Amino acid sequence: MNEEISIAGVYVPTFAIACVCALAICFMASAMTRKFAAVDIRKFAWHPALFDFAIFVILINVFYAILGKLLS
Secondary structure (H helix, E strand, C coil): CCCCCECCCEEEEHHHHHHHHHHHHHHHHHHHHHHHHCCHHHCCCCCHHHHHHHHHHHHHHHHHHHHHHEEE
C-alpha cells in the first residue's frame, strides 16, 4: 500500500496514522487492565515491557490492514 492521507493539506503516511491509533489503543488497554481487571495479565508475562511492545506491534498491523482496505 502506497497511500497517503491528506490532513489539512499535509500528506501523512498511513503507517504513521496506524502507529498513532495503535499507541492510543495500547495506552487505553493497558490502563483499563491495570485498573479494572481482577488479574493483571502483564504479571504472567516474562518481560512486561516486551509484552506491551508485542501488543503494540500487533495493533499496528491490524490498523494498517484496516486502513489498507479502506483506502483501496
